[in-house]
Amino acid sequence: MVEIRHLKTMQALRDTGRLTDAAERLCVTQSALSHQIKELESRLGCELFLRKTRPLQLTGPGRRLLALAEQVLPLITGAEHDIQRMVHGDAGRLYMAIECHSCFNWLMPTIEAYRSNWPAVDLDFSSGFMFDPLPALHSGELDLVITSDPRDYKSLAYLPLFQYEMQIAVAPDHALAGQAFVSPGDLAQETIITYPVERQRLDVFNAFLNPAGVEPAAVRTTELTVMMIQQVANHRGVCALPNWVLDEYVRQGLVVALPATKAGHWLTLYAAVRAEQENTAYLQSFVQSARSHCLETLRGVRNG
Structure with a gap:
């Protein structure tokens, strides 16, 4: 029943105090604005302002409608601004x-x-x-x-985003530590330590072991990378992690990082x-x- 144009009209009447000035602000003729107001008053069944007063005085219903305008119109303006920012990729x-x-x-x-x-x-x-x-x-x-x-x-x-090398981490005195690289078959007798997610979401399985048809002896999970490294250092298994992750622990002497295959196994992070x-x-x-x-x-x- 009440439209946005009605709310803008109430604000214009409040700000200008005259029907003529309000019409000019809203870019409509005075007769068109008068017709709009009469139509709205007919819908609501009440007068919105007192005629023949200078400046115009709003009635109780008129003041209530003005209060609604002051609540709603800023929200509409803000929404329009946000939409434009979305259209232009700013928000x-x-x-x-x-x-x-x-x-x-x-x-x-x-x-x-x-x-x-x-x-x-x-x-x-x-x-x-x-x-x-x-x-x-x-x-x-x-x-x-x-x-x-x-x-x-x-x-x-x-x-x-970038490419990284998947490497196999083993304890410094592990039997594999002296090798130049690790083949899938080298992990057939090993416990693989992974994050607790499905195998198809883990590089060591979907990009290394599964294509070679190799199943490790066991799988152990942990949620924290540092716990994974500690378990590897304590001979509880081996793990596969990106080279940039293992670099810190290799420099600390906690693990040895070996390429997965002679050529190395490079993956892309997206x-x-x-x-x-x-x-x-x-x-x-x-x-x-x-x-x-x-x-x-x-x-x-x-x-x-």
Whole structure:
């Protein structure tokens, strides 16, 4: 019943105090504005202002309608402003998750720097191990997923961040420590320590052991990278991690890192996004910031 134009009329009447001036402000004729007001008063069954007063005096219902205008019109203006920022890529939503669970140490600083540069972006992060994020990205629940395992979703685009080498970590005095590299068959009698996620989401299985038809002797899980390293150092198994993750622990003498195969096993880490959002400014900025930060700070990675 009450329309936005009616609310704007009430504000104009309040601000100008005269029907003629209100009509000029609203860019309508005085007769058109008078007709609009009479029509609204007819709908509401009451007068909105007292005629023949200078300046115009609002009635009780008129003041109530003015109060509504003061509440609603700023919200509409704000929404219009936000929509325009979204259209131009200055604002929006960026809900993200990771499949690379060793990425926390570079992802968190990237997120914090990004927040300060894009304060209008609603940013959130999900990190559950038992949560498969790519289907959630496909369905629109998420907006970006860090992954090294692209899957065949036609709705998704995979933007490369960097390349890294998957390496096998063993204790310094492990039987494999003196080898130049590790073959899949070398792990047939070993316990593999992994993050607690499905095998098809782990590089050591889907990119190394499974193609060779090799099954390890056992699998043990832990949620923390540092606990994984401690278990390897204590001869409770071996693990496969990116070279940039293992570099710190190798320098501390806790583990030895070996290439997976003679040529090394290089993988690409991607930022997966929905194809329809691929060129959005705030999303492209996050990807570029993450890529630059990683190439500058992570040892052993290379441009993807």
